[in-house]
Amino acid sequence: xxxxxxxxxxxxxxxxxxxxxxxxDVPDLSEEEFVAMYRHMKLARHFDERAVSLQRQGRxxxxxxxxxxxxxxxxxxxxxxxxxxxxxxxxEHGAAMVHGLSLTETLLYWMGDxxxxxxxxxxxVFTPAVPIASQIPHATGMAWADKLKHDGETDRAFxxxxxxxxxxxxxxxEGLNFAGVFDTPNVFFCNNNQWAISVPRERQTASETLxxxxxAYGFEGVQIDGMDPLAVYKATTAALEKAxxxxxxxxxxxxxxxxQYRFGAHTTADDPSVYREDDEVEEWKAKDPIPRLExxxxxxxxxxxxxxxxxxESVREQVADAIDAAESTVRPDPGSMFDHVFAEQTPxxxxxxxxxxxxxxxxxxxxxxxx
Amino acid sequence: MSTxxxxxxxxxxxxxxxxxxxxxxxxxxxxxxxxxxxxGEDVGKNGGVFxxxxxxxxxxxEDRVIDTPxxxxxxxxxxxxxxAMGLKPVPEIQFSxxxxxxxxxxxxxxxxxxxxxxSRYTLPMVLRMPYGGGIRAPEHHSESKEAFYTHEAGLKVxxxxxxxxxxxxxxxxxxxxxxxxxxxxxLIYRAFRGDVPEGDYEVPIGEAVTRREGSDVSVFxxxxxxxxxxxxxxxxxxxxxxAEVVDLRTVSPMDRESIVESFKKTGRACVVHEAPKxxxxxxxxxxxxxxxxxxxxxxxxxxxxxxxxxxxxxALEDYYLPNAARVADGIKEAAEF
Numbered sequence: 001x002x003x004x005x006x007x008x009x010x011x012x013x014x015x016x017x018x019x020x021x022x023x024x025d026v027p028d029l030s031e032e033e034f035v036a037m038y039r040h041m042k043l044a045r046h047f048d049e050r051a052v053s054l055q056r057q058g059r060x061x062x063x064x065x066x067x068x069x070x071x072x073x074x075x076x077x078x079x080x081x082x083x084x085x086x087x088x089x090x091x092e093h094g095a096a097m098v099h100g101l102s103l104t105e106t107l108l109y110w111m112g113d114x115x116x117x118x119x120x121x122x123x124x125v126f127t128p129a130v131p132i133a134s135q136i137p138h139a140t141g142m143a144w145a146d147k148l149k150h151d152g153e154t155d156r157a158f159x160x161x162x163x164x165x166x167x168x169x170x171x172x173x174e175g176l177n178f179a180g181v182f183d184t185p186n187v188f189f190c191n192n193n194q195w196a197i198s199v200p201r202e203r204q205t206a207s208e209t210l211x212x213x214x215x216a217y218g219f220e221g222v223q224i225d226g227m228d229p230l231a232v233y234k235a236t237t238a239a240l241e242k243a244x245x246x247x248x249x250x251x252x253x254x255x256x257x258x259x260q261y262r263f264g265a266h267t268t269a270d271d272p273s274v275y276r277e278d279d280e281v282e283e284w285k286a287k288d289p290i291p292r293l294e295x296x297x298x299x300x301x302x303x304x305x306x307x308x309x310x311x312x313e314s315v316r317e318q319v320a321d322a323i324d325a326a327e328s329t330v331r332p333d334p335g336s337m338f339d340h341v342f343a344e345q346t347p348x349x350x351x352x353x354x355x356x357x358x359x360x361x362x363x364x365x366x367x368x369x370x371x
Numbered sequence: 372m373s374t375x376x377x378x379x380x381x382x383x384x385x386x387x388x389x390x391x392x393x394x395x396x397x398x399x400x401x402x403x404x405x406x407x408x409x410x411g412e413d414v415g416k417n418g419g420v421f422x423x424x425x426x427x428x429x430x431x432x433e434d435r436v437i438d439t440p441x442x443x444x445x446x447x448x449x450x451x452x453x454x455a456m457g458l459k460p461v462p463e464i465q466f467s468x469x470x471x472x473x474x475x476x477x478x479x480x481x482x483x484x485x486x487x488x489x490s491r492y493t494l495p496m497v498l499r500m501p502y503g504g505g506i507r508a509p510e511h512h513s514e515s516k517e518a519f520y521t522h523e524a525g526l527k528v529x530x531x532x533x534x535x536x537x538x539x540x541x542x543x544x545x546x547x548x549x550x551x552x553x554x555x556x557x558l559i560y561r562a563f564r565g566d567v568p569e570g571d572y573e574v575p576i577g578e579a580v581t582r583r584e585g586s587d588v589s590v591f592x593x594x595x596x597x598x599x600x601x602x603x604x605x606x607x608x609x610x611x612x613x614a615e616v617v618d619l620r621t622v623s624p625m626d627r628e629s630i631v632e633s634f635k636k637t638g639r640a641c642v643v644h645e646a647p648k649x650x651x652x653x654x655x656x657x658x659x660x661x662x663x664x665x666x667x668x669x670x671x672x673x674x675x676x677x678x679x680x681x682x683x684x685x686a687l688e689d690y691y692l693p694n695a696a697r698v699a700d701g702i703k704e705a706a707e708f
Contacts, residue, residue, distance in 0.1 A: 041628050118489035127488045131479050137445050138480065141452020141460075148408070148434055148458065170472065174445030181440055308385070340486045343548040344494060346577065346624035 004297050011177035012223045012355035015230035018287050020295025022084065027234045034302050035311075037078055037229060041070040043315045044094030045196075047103055048264075051093075051110065055268040063110045064091045068182065068227070068263035072191055075099055076234030079240055080159060085159040087126040088141040091191070095161065101125045104329075113332055114340075132196075133166035136175030136188065143243075157243035159187040165196025167213060167254070168204045179253040185243035186212075186253040187236065191226065193224070193262035194284075198275035215254035226258025227289045230296075254285025261287070276287050283362035334360065334368075382568035390560035392567050393423045393499070396541035396590040397461065398407050398579060399571050403429050403583050404459065407545055410437040411446055411463035411499075412583045419467055421501055421560055443473035446500065449544075452495040459545060459654035467502035468511035481550045482525035494550040497541070501557035502530075503595045503645055504692055507685040514596075515646040516684055518584035520552045521623040521655075527551045527576055528623040530599035533643035536620055539574030547576060579626035581633070585615035589633040591656050592643040593619040596693060603699035612706045614641075622652055630656060631663045638669035643698050648676040670708030675701035 015024040027038070043171065048067045064156035066073065069091070080086060086099045093106045100123030109116030109128070119125045126142070129135035139160030147154050166172050167190060179186045187197040190210050194201050214221025220242075223234045239254035246252045248315060261284035265272045270274075295302040338345060338353040360368070387395060408431075409424055415438035418425035428436040435485050439446050441462055450460040464470045470477070477498065485493050504513030520528045528545055529551055531537040537555070544551035568636045581605050584596065592600045597618050604614040619625060633641050639661060642653035653674040660672060675693045683691050693701075 002679040054388035080492060114486075114489060118485055118491060121491070127484070127492070129480070131475060134448065134475060136474065137448025138455065141446075141449030141454075142456045143452075144449060145453040145456035145458045148453075149456075157502065171448060171475075172494050174440075175448065177440055178445050178449050330688070338489045342440055343490075343525075348627065 012225055013231045013235050014225040016228045016292055016296050018292060019092075020292045020299065022229065024295070027230055027236070027237065027334060029233070032301050033078070034297055034300075035307070037074055037233070038293055038303065039311050039315065040074040040078070040094065041229065041293065043291060043318060044070045044097065046315050047093065047097075047319050047322070050323065051107070052264065052268060054323065060107070060111050062269045063266050064267045065262070065264040066091050066094055068261045068284065068288070069191055069193065070094055070295070071229035072189075072226040072232050072260050073259040075229035076159065076189055076236040076256075079154075080231050083124065083156045085124040085126065085139075085140065085142060085156065085158040087135050087158060088128050089114060089132075089135060089162050089166070090130050091107045091163070092127045092128070092161045096125050096128075099123060099125050099342035102326040103319065104239055107322060107326035108134070108329060111326060113329065114336070115329075115332060133162055133169035133171040133175070136160055136162060136166070136171050136177065139188075140175045140179045140182075140184055140186055143179070143186045144182050147184055153362060154185045155186055155244055157166050157240040159189055161189045161191060162256060163196060164190060164192040164194065164201045164204055164210060166190070167198065167210050168196075176214070176217045176253070176255065179309070180219050184253050186255065187239040187243055188255045189236070190255065192257050192259050194260075194344060195262060195266070195276065197266040197270060198272075209257060210325045211255055211257035217253070219251035219253045221255040221257065221291070222260060226260030227287045227292070229289050229293050232258055244280055263347075287293070296304045334365070377535055381678055382572070383570050384566040384568050386564045387534045387567045388561045388564050389531070389534045389537050389555070390421055390423050392538040392565075393541060394425055394427070395567060396538040396545070397424065397427060399406075399538075400429065400542055400545045401427065401435060403571065406424065406457065408435040408437065408453075409460045409461045410450065411438050412439060412441050412465055414438060414463050419463065421557065422651045423463070423499070423555075443469060443471075444476050447476040447481060448471040448661040450496050450498075451476060451484065451494060454496040454550070455484065455492045458493045458644065461497045461499060461545060464498065466498040466508075466512045466518060468514040470500055477520070477526070477552070478523045482523045485549065486525060492625050495545075495548050497544045497551045497553050499553045499555065502554040502561070503556050503558050503597065504682055504688050505558035507688070508571075510684060513688065514678065515644070517622050518646060518651055521652060525550070526596050526623065527621065528554065528572060529576055530554045530556065531596040531620060532556065532559070532588040532594055532618050532694045534567045534613055536574050536580075538567050538577065539572050541619065547575070550577070553593070558595040559598060562598070566707055574620070576623045577618050577626060579619045579621075579629040581615060581629075582618045583614065583616040585613040585637070587613045587637060588617045588641060588702055589630075589634075589637045590614050590617070590641045590643060590702055591615065591619060591630055591700075592623060594644075594697075596643045596645055599693060599695040602695040603702060606695065607702055607706075612703065614702050616705070625652075625655070625659075627659050627663070630659060634660050634664050635667045638667050639705045639708070641673040641675060641698075641701045643675045643693055643701065644691055645677045648674055649679050651676055670680050670705050673701045673705040691700040
């Protein structure tokens with residue numbers, strides 16, 4: 001149903017209620033897939049907690065936490081086929097992990113090591129974009145290129161993530177407008193986490209929903225409960241399918257507004273107690289996607305205490321291993337900063353790289369590196 | 372120069388204006404490489420407001436000559452995505468003065484994606500934009516802001532001054548694995564014709580060319596200013612001042628070696644560009660001469676540039692733009708110090 005045909009918030013796509021009770025059609029996932037979804041969400045949460053802690057200990061730079069978004073990130077990324085592309089903002093560590101980016105690479109990136117930007121060739125994950133909404137036109141261009149290369153047919157879809165604040169940017173409009181005009185195989189996934197740093201969603205737009213903005217671009221918008229991983233999975237699967245095989249007269253793109261909440265700060269450099277009330281946070285924590293899925297799976301006899309404990313144990317190990325791997329990675333070669341500017345170094349870059357090498361040789365690295 | 376002459380002998384040539392050579396380069400590359408496409412506002416059926424893409428739409432179809440919505444960030448941003456996926460888009464911004472809504476995409480992404488992805492992605496895209504004044508255009512249609520793009524690491528910035536160079540440089544730019552900002556001097560889009568070989572040839576990016584050999588003073592310039600500079604040099608020759616004119620052709624990466632070599636020969640320099648003086652490339656050239664050839668220096672380096680004012684409406688633009696008289700005055704000052 002189009003967003004404009006119903007009241008905002010009413011009839012928002014939901015499969016599980018806040019208690020984990022079933023209120024919609026449960027997607028057709030195997031027991032293993034359900035457990036994998038649960039495990040990925042637990043992994044994303046634990047990773048997030050450890051990452052924030054590493055930053056607090058001075059072992060990592062500024063980091064953008066994701067807690068609260070596990071349902072949206074894992075539910076949507078699990079809907080992707082291996083060939084589909086994922087175009088993230090800077091907060092989709094969980095989604096990117098599901099689609100093939102290792103946690104070690106994510107850690108390296110936030111530890112300031114450029115090698116964390118190198119997504120392995122076998123993972124269709126674009127490099128994270130920090131400027132707000134600027135990755136949206138990229139995702140449109142990528143999907144458009146795929147369509148052009150295959151004479152209008154495509155068997156791949158391109159999902160692009162951004163927050164509620166991004167919908168205020170010109171690039172949101174331009175990216176979605178191009179997608180509508182050129183009918184590109186895109187899924188635009190808005191993590192509406194209610195706050196763009198300190199500015200609430202109400203200050204981003206007077207629209208009743210973000211999903212309804214899709215109407216302006218000529219394609220479908222759906223509002224879903226972003227803290228319900230099964231609703232997210234279902235809606236994303238349908239949007240990806242439509243991107244690849246639209247119905248008669250149907251436009252390929254979809255805007256999904258996943259209504260959710262960022263439990264923590266925007267980044268570790270931000271203090272949300274300045275701008276939001278504890279009551280609000282508590283209210284949303286009651287909707288936490290992880291216990292919600294866990295209760296459902298326990299009710300289905302897919303999970304029990306023993307399996308939950310086993311998942312928790314393996315998740316702890318995996319994150320600890322990733323941190324060990326990242327922290328034991330030898331620091332990058334300082335000269336490498338000259339290596340990826342152009343395919344071939346220009347004479348001036350070569351000259352500057354040589355001068356830099358001479359300076360290091362003359363004074364030693366201790367002259368440059370602050371302890 | 373000698374290689375250019377050889378090329379001319381070997382191939383059939385056409386007599387084209389600069390803007391026709393842009394079109395010829397695009398057609399040549401689109402013919403030989405299916406991944407090349409042009410996109411932008413009015414580039415399709417209309418053939419571009421300056422006719423730089425005339426006829427391409429009929430020849431290559433709407434999927435390769437794409438009329439886009441009016442949206443600079445959208446044009447550049449989607450081209451970034453296309454290029455990352457292996458196409459070679461050549462987006463056009465109608466006037467360089469309208470590039471600023473897309474500036475974030477240029478500096479944050481077009482210039483940086485190779486670095487940001489550790490070379491997993493490269494952007495073989497060419498951002499074309501007519502730049503510069505002198506055509507009696509409305510506000511925001513005459514800017515010369517090449518310094519913005521030159522200051523941004525990861526971009527190459529090319530500014531041709533002849534039809535021959537335009538075609539060869541644009542073909543090189545399209546074949547370059549890295550993003551190129553290609554700024555076209557619209558003042559001389561149709562001011563004269565020149566011999567342009569049929570078929571493909573490259574003029575290498577990053578190499579200056581000496582337009583006039585001389586022994587008394589080196590004049591460094593590029594783009595539309597090459598013409599008044601040459602005019603001034605010829606006038607001064609009659610007065611006994613023998614100026615060497617070096618056309619940079621690429622402002623980033625800049626051919627510092629040719630600049631320094633010429634200066635070592637003459638010991639005197641005048642730099643000419645129509646962009647404002649402060650922060651302009653004449654400062655960069657002057658600093659390079661200080662660093663590399665101080666002991667050869669016989670006179671202060673003279674800068675003949677546009678003024679540090681917003682580009683004026685056209686009743687005053689003749690006063691703003693350097694012309695042959697101003698250039699001659701600058702060269703003389705350097706020569707006679």
